[in-house]
Amino acid sequence: MLPEDLRQVHPDTSVAFVRAGYWNDVERLLELAPAVSWVHVNMTGVDHLPVDRMESAGVILTTCRGVLDHSIAEFVLGSVLLWSKGLLRSALDTRERRTDYREPKANSELNALIIGTGNIGSECARVFRQAGFGRIVGIRRTPLPLPAFDEVASVSELQLHVGQHDVVVSCLPATTATDGLIGSALLRQLREESVFINIGRGSTVNHLALAEEMNDRAGAVAVLDVTDPEPLPSDHPLWDCSNVVISPHMSGDTVGRHDAFAALFLENLRRYCSGDDLLNRVGRSA
Template sequence: MPVIAVLIPSDTSSPERMPPGLDAFEGRAEVRITDPDGLPQALEGADALFLWDFFSEAVESAWPHADRLQWIHVAAAGVDKLMFDELAASQVTVTNAQGFFDRPIAEFVLGAVLAQAKEFALSHRYRTERRWVHRETRRIQGQRAMIIGTGAIGRETARLLRAVGMEVRGVGRTARREDPDFGDVVSSEELAEHAGWADHLINAAPLTPQTAGLISAEILAAMNPEAHLVNIGRGESVDEPALIEALQTGGIGFASLDVFAEEPLPQDSALWDLDNVLISPHMSGDVVGWSAALAEQFVENAERWLAGETLNNIVDKDRGYVPRH
């Protein structure tokens, strides 16, 4: 009988500590539930590994125990926390949760764009100060959004922003024209030349060697002083100290951040003190029902695996994401 190891969080207070639906495999597979401490032992003889504890970095140190592993499924869109050289070089297939988060995250981005344009953060501050201050705000129709990352989340975001009348461009590995969702895609190497075009610069890219530190001090300096940075990709794609300085000195206008270089955001981060940020605790995709949906997505993929069919959402381990078909 095939063996499926399931890594759950060590935190016993976690409300969704156990994925639902694993009883579907009864009589067809041995399911080994383990926390990170038990992972080395659980991996011995395991054919598949389900990372329900999706940001765990425990796999690398347990790797010598993976003596017959064929497949790892991660219940997250980004696999950067999992990936390491031996895994990339191995025959093990990695799949992820692509698909589920696209629409919720695209909605979060549209909400952040509107909240910035309509100055909701300032209205919330003025409420606590009992101040009635009329301002002229912005129309988003015709505003310009530049989306870094042309994967599934970036594409859904592009479609949603276009549906409300915004002008959209993409930023990808290679420049191209007439993309069905983005129209023009500029190369990430040329981002500095193009960043000034955007009213909203949105990072929807996975963390890879190409995107680490991509939104540098230079890119921030090239942005419009009123512009808005949205990050729903990974914190490490932004030079966070440079971002803090840009927000403090008027280099850019506002930042809506769902991800950070260190999470939870450390208590001494200067971001907490800024009025011109939205700090969201890495939850933009986690809409009601997310947990059950991610478990279901794994069960569906495991059914394919047990039946010998091709898996869904196979990650290109060199690129760090699921390539577009």
């Protein structure tokens, strides 16, 4: 179902497979199809959906969590290489007809900090490990050992860790606790030569502060697949930073993703019809 198809929903519909990323017209769906008991969305994050309202209405919500994890981690690795191998600098120099010699960094020389150790953060850590990175540290609300990381620290220790790593990756969801978490004080700790990557949510980063810090760090690069708002206003200072790369929230959107989405939904449909537990269920009763 796409948003424009909503008016065609049959009143006896019990299952809705929503293909649109940021669809949130739950009230309209419940009005047109009061018998709906399960909604599956092609998104990992559900901060745009009224989860409590759906649960109170007895509607099960499931997501595509996990489907895009490896593709996103590949994007993150590519973003690191853009900086560590000097590819962004080479691309900019090419336009100026320049070829200044530089020494790229080996993967084994890089230490990575991953803020958010959920599915995507853990997959980034595994991909970094396979690529031969050095020490990999994760940040999570409640620290506990995780196999993909050399160390897991708490959010309260975040500021201490940022300056110790060449690679800083944010995989944070949008919550009241993460809103603006990566602000001026934290960004000021970034190394003079480092790469900052955000594939979580744009609301977690102070973008004005990021622009200021990137202007002060010619040897650093920031890669943002998410911003707040999306897209950024045309007069935002980040557009003027030559060491900032902004992509249109597409890090996991591979051509074949829809087949993977469909396969997950069909497996859940089989489970639904059999009365089995659904995969990727969201909510207090999950």
